[in-house]
Amino acid sequence: MLSAELLSAFLEIVGPRGLITAQNQLQTYECDGLTAFREAPSAVLLPETTGQVQAILRLCTRHKVPFVARGAGTGLSGGALPTQGSIVIGFSRMTKILNVDLVNHQITVQPGVINANVTVAVAGAGFFYAPDPSSQTVCTIGGNVAENAGGAHCLKYGFTVTHVLEATVVLPSGELVTLGSKSPDAPGYDLLGVFIGSEGTLGIATEMTLRIVRKPEAIQVLLAAFPSISAAAQTVSDIIAAGLLPSAMEIMDRLAIVAAEAAVHPQYPMCDGLLIVEVDGPLAEVKLQAEQVLELCRKNGAIETRHAIDEGDRLLIWKGRKAAFAAAGRLSPNYIVQDGVIPRTTLPVVLEKIAAMANAEGLRVTNVFHAGDGNLHPIVLYRRDNPGEEERAIDLSMRILDLCVETGGSITGEHGVGREKQCSMSYMYAPADLATMQRVRRAFDPDNIANPEKLFPTPRLCGEQKRGHYVPHPVEASGIAEVF
Amino acid sequence: MLLLTNLAEHLAPLVGAEFVAERNGVFVVSPKDTQEVAAVMGFADQHGLKVRPTGGRTKLSWGSLAEVQIELSLLRLNQVVDHPWQDLTCTVQAGCTWETLQQTLARHGQFVALDPLWPSTATVGGVCATNDSGALRHRYGSLRDMVLGMTIVLADGTIARTGGRVVKNVAGYDVPKLMVGSLGTLAIITEVTFRLYALPRHQQDFLVTAESSEKLSPLMRAIRESHLATQALQLHGNVSFLETVNGSALYIELNAHPEALQNEMLDQMCLREGLTLGFLGSAIPFNREALFRPDAVVIRGTMLPQYVAAFADYVQREGGASVIQSFGVMYANFPYQERNGVPVLRVVKDLWIDLQAAGGSLTVLHVPDALAAEYAAWPARMDTSSSTPKTGEAVLLANAIKQQFDPNQTLNPLANESAAQPVR
Numbered sequence: 001m002l003s004a005e006l007l008s009a010f011l012e013i014v015g016p017r018g019l020i021t022a023q024n025q026l027q028t029y030e031c032d033g034l035t036a037f038r039e040a041p042s043a044v045l046l047p048e049t050t051g052q053v054q055a056i057l058r059l060c061t062r063h064k065v066p067f068v069a070r071g072a073g074t075g076l077s078g079g080a081l082p083t084q085g086s087i088v089i090g091f092s093r094m095t096k097i098l099n100v101d102l103v104n105h106q107i108t109v110q111p112g113v114i115n116a117n118v119t120v121a122v123a124g125a126g127f128f129y130a131p132d133p134s135s136q137t138v139c140t141i142g143g144n145v146a147e148n149a150g151g152a153h154c155l156k157y158g159f160t161v162t163h164v165l166e167a168t169v170v171l172p173s174g175e176l177v178t179l180g181s182k183s184p185d186a187p188g189y190d191l192l193g194v195f196i197g198s199e200g201t202l203g204i205a206t207e208m209t210l211r212i213v214r215k216p217e218a219i220q221v222l223l224a225a226f227p228s229i230s231a232a233a234q235t236v237s238d239i240i241a242a243g244l245l246p247s248a249m250e251i252m253d254r255l256a257i258v259a260a261e262a263a264v265h266p267q268y269p270m271c272d273g274l275l276i277v278e279v280d281g282p283l284a285e286v287k288l289q290a291e292q293v294l295e296l297c298r299k300n301g302a303i304e305t306r307h308a309i310d311e312g313d314r315l316l317i318w319k320g321r322k323a324a325f326a327a328a329g330r331l332s333p334n335y336i337v338q339d340g341v342i343p344r345t346t347l348p349v350v351l352e353k354i355a356a357m358a359n360a361e362g363l364r365v366t367n368v369f370h371a372g373d374g375n376l377h378p379i380v381l382y383r384r385d386n387p388g389e390e391e392r393a394i395d396l397s398m399r400i401l402d403l404c405v406e407t408g409g410s411i412t413g414e415h416g417v418g419r420e421k422q423c424s425m426s427y428m429y430a431p432a433d434l435a436t437m438q439r440v441r442r443a444f445d446p447d448n449i450a451n452p453e454k455l456f457p458t459p460r461l462c463g464e465q466k467r468g469h470y471v472p473h474p475v476e477a478s479g480i481a482e483v484f
Numbered sequence: 485m486l487l488l489t490n491l492a493e494h495l496a497p498l499v500g501a502e503f504v505a506e507r508n509g510v511f512v513v514s515p516k517d518t519q520e521v522a523a524v525m526g527f528a529d530q531h532g533l534k535v536r537p538t539g540g541r542t543k544l545s546w547g548s549l550a551e552v553q554i555e556l557s558l559l560r561l562n563q564v565v566d567h568p569w570q571d572l573t574c575t576v577q578a579g580c581t582w583e584t585l586q587q588t589l590a591r592h593g594q595f596v597a598l599d600p601l602w603p604s605t606a607t608v609g610g611v612c613a614t615n616d617s618g619a620l621r622h623r624y625g626s627l628r629d630m631v632l633g634m635t636i637v638l639a640d641g642t643i644a645r646t647g648g649r650v651v652k653n654v655a656g657y658d659v660p661k662l663m664v665g666s667l668g669t670l671a672i673i674t675e676v677t678f679r680l681y682a683l684p685r686h687q688q689d690f691l692v693t694a695e696s697s698e699k700l701s702p703l704m705r706a707i708r709e710s711h712l713a714t715q716a717l718q719l720h721g722n723v724s725f726l727e728t729v730n731g732s733a734l735y736i737e738l739n740a741h742p743e744a745l746q747n748e749m750l751d752q753m754c755l756r757e758g759l760t761l762g763f764l765g766s767a768i769p770f771n772r773e774a775l776f777r778p779d780a781v782v783i784r785g786t787m788l789p790q791y792v793a794a795f796a797d798y799v800q801r802e803g804g805a806s807v808i809q810s811f812g813v814m815y816a817n818f819p820y821q822e823r824n825g826v827p828v829l830r831v832v833k834d835l836w837i838d839l840q841a842a843g844g845s846l847t848v849l850h851v852p853d854a855l856a857a858e859y860a861a862w863p864a865r866m867d868t869s870s871s872t873p874k875t876g877e878a879v880l881l882a883n884a885i886k887q888q889f890d891p892n893q894t895l896n897p898l899a900n901e902s903a904a905q906p907v908r
Contacts, residue, residue, distance in 0.1 A: 103790045105708075126709075148654045161658070162629050177877040183786040183844040184812050185615065185626070185665075189882050193628055193661030197654050217711035237570055243593060243682030282711050284744035341650045343571040373652040374571070410653035417655055428655055429645065436636075436644040437657040443884035455656065 002042045002087070006063055010045055010087075013055045018093065020044035029088045032073040032080040033135075036336065036390060037419050041068070041082035048093045050168060050176065050206040056089060057204070058174030066449045067172075069200045071111065071140030076325075076337050077418030079147060079199045083453050089204065091142050097121050098207065106165060106182060108209045111142025115149075118210060127212040130157035133414065134322040145205050148197030150414030152321065153278075155372035156247040157213065159414070161196040168207035169195060172445045182209050194440055199416050200451040202444040216280035219247075220290045221308040221317050224297040225271035229253055229367070232273035233347040235300040236371040239277070240344070242296065244289055248278040249372035255331060256324050256368045256379070263327035266320025269304045275371070276321060324368040325379065331366065332381035334390065336397045339415035340404030344374040350407060354378055354400055361396050363389075375413035376404070402427055417455045423462035425455070491533075491553065498523045503560070514557045518635055518643055518674040521556065525672065526641025528554055529894045535639075536896050537668040539579055539607030543614050545850050547667045550897045558609050561674055564588045573632060573649060575677045578609030594680040597624035601772055609673045615665030618772065619716035619737065621809060624681060627664045634660040635675035639890040649677045662885070668896040670889040684715060684739040688747055689764040692754055695731040697721050697796035703757045704734055704793065704810055712750060713740040717810040721796030732796060735764075772807050772815045779852050780817035781828055785835065787812045787844035795839070802831045812844070820852045829858055 002010075011019050020026060021043050031038045042065075047053045060067050066086040073080050082088055091112035099108040102125050107118060115136040118129035132151035133139055139149070145167065149160045157163075166180040180192035195202050226232040232251050239246065252260065252274045260266055268274055275297065279289040290307065297305050308314035328335045342350050351367065354376075358365040364381040378400055382393035401411040401424050411417070411424045425434065434456060444450070453461065495504045495513050503514040515521045528535045534552040538544065539559065558579035565575040569592035576585050582603035589595050599618035600611045612634075617626045624630070633647030636659070646659035663673055694700050697719055707717055716737035723733050740746040747761075754761040776782050787795055789812045799806040799816045806816035818828045829851075836846040851859045886893075 104788045148658070150652060150654075154652070158625065158629050159652070159654075161661075162625060171877070171881070175877045177881055179878060181786075181843065181845070183788050185786050185845075187845045187847060188878070189666055189670075189885060190615075190628065190661045190664060191878065191881060191885070193664070194657055194659065197658055214709065214711070240572060241570060243685065245682070282713055282740060282744050282746065285713060285740050288741050288743065341648075341652050343568060343573075343650055345568065345570045370652070374650055375652045409650045410648045410655050412655050413650075413652035414654055421655070425656060428648075432642050433644045433646060434656070436638065436642065436646065436659060439888035440657050440659065440662065440885065443881065443888045 001085075002065065006059065006065070007043065009059055010043065010056065013052050013059075014045050014047055018046040018048065018052075020046070029070065029073070029082065029090070032070070032078060033076040034078040034081065034418065034420050036394065037078045037081050039082045039084060041086055041088040044088045044090055046090045046093045050170065053089065053170045053204055053206050054174045054176060057170055057172055060087070060449055061173050061447060064447060064449060066452050068451050069142065069146065069204045071143030071146075072114070072135070072138050074135040074139040075143060075147060075416065075418065076339065077147075077412065077416040077420045079416050079418040079451070079454060080143070081419050081454075083451070091140060094206065102127070104182070105212050105214075106209050107212055108207060109141050110207060111140060111145075111205055113141050115139050115141060115144055118212070122212050123215070126215050128215050129163065129210060130213050131160045131163055134325060136322075141208055141210070142205060145196050145208060146198070146200045147414070147416040150370070150373075150375070152248040152250055152318075152370060154414075155249060155370065156245055156280075161193060163211045164192065164196055164208055165211055166209040167192055167195065167205040169203045169205050171203045172447060172450045197416070199418060199455050201441060201455055203450060216282075216286075218283040218286040219278060219280040219314065220286050221314045222277045222279075222290060222293055222297070223269065223306050223317065224275045224277070224294075224302040225269035225304040226273035226275060226300065226302055227271065229273040229351050230348040231300050231302075232275040233351070233371060235275055235297055235302070236347070237345060238296045238300065239293060240372070242292060244279075244292060246277050246289070246293065246372065247280045248276070249370070250276040250321055251367070251369055251371040252276070252321065252324065253367045255364065255366035256327075259327035259331050259366070260320040260324050262330045263323045264316070264319050266316050268317075268320060269306075271303060275302075276317060321368070325377070328366065328379045328381065332364070332383065334382050334384045334393075336380045336382075336393055337415070338376065338378045338380065338397045338400055339412045340376045340378070340401050340409060341413040342374045342376065342404050342407045342409035344371070346407045347371065347374065350376070350403060353403055357396060357399060357403075361392055363393060363396055365396070370413070373413065374409065398424060419454055419461075422455055422457050426457045426462070494527065495524065495554070498527060507555070510555050511553060512555045512557055514560050516560045518561070518637060521558070521561075521637045521672055521674055522641040522643050524554070524556055525637050525639060525894070529640045529892055532892065533894070534897055535894055537609070537613075537672045539610035540581060540602070540605035542602045542606045543610060543616070543849075546614055546847075547896075548898055552897070556672065558607065558672070558674065565675065567592065569594055569680075571650070572680045573651060573677060574680055575649060575675060576608050577675050578607060578612075578673045580608050582606050582608065582611055589680060590683065593683050595683050596630060596678045597681045598627065598630060601776075608676050612664050612673055612676060613666060613668045617813070619718045619735070619809060621813070622717050622811060623715040623739070628661060630678050631660045631664060631676060632679055633677040634663055634673055636663060636671040636673055638671045639892065639894040644671075647677065651679050669886060669898075670895065672895070686739055686741050687715065688738045688740075690736040690738070690747070690750060691762040691764050692734045692736070692759050693731060693762065694759060697732040697793040697800070700732055700734045700759070701793035703754060703759055706753050706757070707736065707750075708789070708810060710749070710753065712746050713738055713744070715739040719792060719796050719806075719808045719810065721806040721808065721816075722800035723805065732800070775805060775807060775815050775817040776850060777817060777819065780819045780850070781832055781848065781852065781855065782815070782817045782850040783832060783835070784847045784849055785814040785816065785839050785844060787814065787839055787842055791842050791844070798835065798838070802835070804831075820854060827858075829855060
């Protein structure tokens with residue numbers, strides 16, 4: 001609990017409209033998109049300026065009060081989940097677009113600006129903001145930067161880190177730093193590069209200058225229905241092998257199609273493996289590429305292929321894909337979205353294994369994923385009402401991540417580690433690797449008050465024993481020797 | 485206390501006697517793998533010896549480095565470890581030359597989409613440590629967008645794997661980002677995993693010339709705003725060493741299928757600006773390497789894209805030549821000569837002030853021997869902390885990072901103690 005003095009100091013900084021302490025209102029902030037974990041904050045502060053954020057963090061440092069920054073709370077890994085005794089700093093009152101610089105292709109925004117609104121601000125001039133997480137109509141840029149958010153179009157355009165030029169950051173001490181620069185290659189260490197994706201554990205960005213991208217001349221979306229996920233996955237490999245670089249390649253399985261259809265009626269063909277491919281660029285180039293993609297789809301046994309007939313049709317196709325997570329609610333009252341990454345070539349094998357694991361557990365898993373990147377989003381469906389089912393669902397989703405690591409992949413491609421996957425970190429990284437990351441953290445946050453108990457495995461949350469954690473010796477990893 | 489005279493005897497057991505050599509009082513050790521690098525580092529750190537990691541030694545003048553006792557050469561770590569081409573990634577050891585890496589990847593029609601300086605001798609580790617990039621950055625981005633993971637050895641000998649081997653990974657801090665451009669001051673890179681691209685198949689190169697860069701500016705802007713599949717867009721200022729050109733040239737590289745007829749669109753754009761489109765073969769007529777003359781001060785400057793043409797002409801007026809990417813990275817040289825009684829270092833300093841005023845930065849990459857003493861006497865090294873942030877806090881933060889990674893200042897100490905932050 002916060003002392004009365006501290007609360008009144010906070011009140012002085014943000015004013016009565018910027019401080020929430022009533023229990024019923026605090027409930028709104030007890031979890032983010034990962035609803036399986038909940039913890040009420042001590043207070044919620046809604047600052048309006050960078051100066052207010054500085055003042056808040058100075059107090060946090062002086063009184064060793066942990067803080068958790070929060071945008072729209074759409075994160076899927078528990079990044080905005082309060083820590084015991086922490087305050088939450090929300091950015092719903094810092095939603096201004098500060099500057100649009102079309103000549104240099106950049107825009108400066110506050111952290112509470114919604115992702116899609118960045119594109120809205122520059123669309124008239126023929127630009128867009130490329131990173132497009134599925135939640136882009138509600139999620140904020142501050143959260144995107146914290147998580148290094150991705151999205152379907154990252155295959156061609158890169159992640160959030162590719163598109164942030166400069167950030168004004170309040171360090172946990174309350175000091176203000178400018179990381180990066182509006183010009184390329186700021187001198188010194190790339191502190192901005194390491195800050196992006198640090199999940200709020202290094203400080204809080206209160207102003208960000210983003211790169212905007214020229215809208216392509218033409219965009220074409222193709223749908224191909226396959227009798228199996230493997231055939232769809234093979235098509236993706238063939239497209240890559242042909243040297244093509246579509247702007248997005250997505251695969252959905254039958255269950256995901258059913259859910260999307262029920263939610264937004266995108267009129268997908270019903271099949272076991274639906275491939276969505278988007279190509280963009282100069283008009284003539286797009287036509288040629290689309291033909292090549294269709295040819296490869298047919299070669300791999302596509303039952304049905306079609307392309308978007310117009311802009312409305314294209315947007316509807318994407319609406320269905322982006323609604324997939326939320327639509328999972330139509331299949332089951334509760335679900336966990338996972339975010340593992342695997343080398344693209346192992347897709348068919350890994351998907352089969354996931355199906356087998358789900359069967360053995362008696363749970364349903366539906367798959368929607370960024371096939372071009374090998375970024376899987378298995379959605380584990382369960383009912384919290386059934387005793388023990390939530391625990392089994394969490395366990396299954398963690399074992400899916402282990403499988404991803406075993407194929408040489410990662411436990412998260414775009415959702416972040418947060419609270420959810422911190423115990424899996426020591427499955428992916430050796431102690432020395434994690435200790436190296438901690439050196440970065442100590443430089444930024446020596447008091448460990450910025451979103452503590454996230455990202456790194458802790459003895460309290462992960463237990464002293466490791467979950468079968470095993471890091472292969474380099475000799476073994478390179479295939480020179482085997483362990484029996 | 486360890487005697488420097490018998491240092492070779494201590495280093496020999498770590499890497500083998502034949503891989504320890506003395507060169508001008510510096511002991512050059514050449515470990516064969518990451519474990520041996522760690523052994524050398526552990527030893528050096530413990531005994532307060534300073535270490536400089538090297539590869540092809542092409543860019544050692546970048547960053548005002550102090551004397552060291554040990555040069556740790558990575559040239560024996562020169563293998564392409566893995567190239568799972570269907571996953572569009574590769575893992576390569578730090579001492580592999582850029583050219584060898586690209587030749588290996590080309591067997592499957594792929595490449596790391598980056599064109600650094602001196603590819604036949606520059607190594608993967610050195611390219612990463614200096615964050616080098618060339619014209620291809622226009623289309624593909626810089627190393628920040630290409631490095632997926634790294635194996636690094638910290639000053640105390642700790643071996644850490646950072647990042648991953650898949651194209652998408654946000655698990656934990658992106659430590660490789662911190663290594664790119666850190667000039668070997670935080671850790672030694674021993675292995676790098678890159679994301680790859682398919683080699684461009686329909687590359688077409690063009691050159692448009694004019695007496696000044698400002699004359700080319702509207703065309704450059706028009707290309708940036710167009711839907712052309714531009715792969716590189718590079719301004720060459722004061723290119724008198726090109727036989728046929730005296731003035732400025734805009735180099736344009738397109739990568740589009742011939743049926744897309746983009747060259748015709750480009751031709752029309754040139755006509756509208758009163759310029760003539762020239763066709764080229766497949767090679768850049770001259771490149772950044774040409775700027776690195778021993779008798780010239782060579783700098784790297786950064787600026788907002790809108791100032792590119794203006795600074796090209798600025799450099800030209802001051803008797804320098806430049807190669808500038810349209811997105812705002814400039815390489816320029818100023819031959820060592822007195823011009824109207826103005827010393828060349830004064831010109832560079834003025835340029836630095838003007839670039840900073842325009843929101844950019846300047847880094848000195850090479851100073852002729854004749855000017856070394858004058859350069860060393862500058863009150864504050866313009867290429868370091870003083871050119872960085874609006875507040876001093878980012879410098880403190882950078883120093884805190886250095887302190888965490890290398891508390892004994894073992895790795896690549898800088899010549900100027902006050903300039904603890906390296907240049908990029």
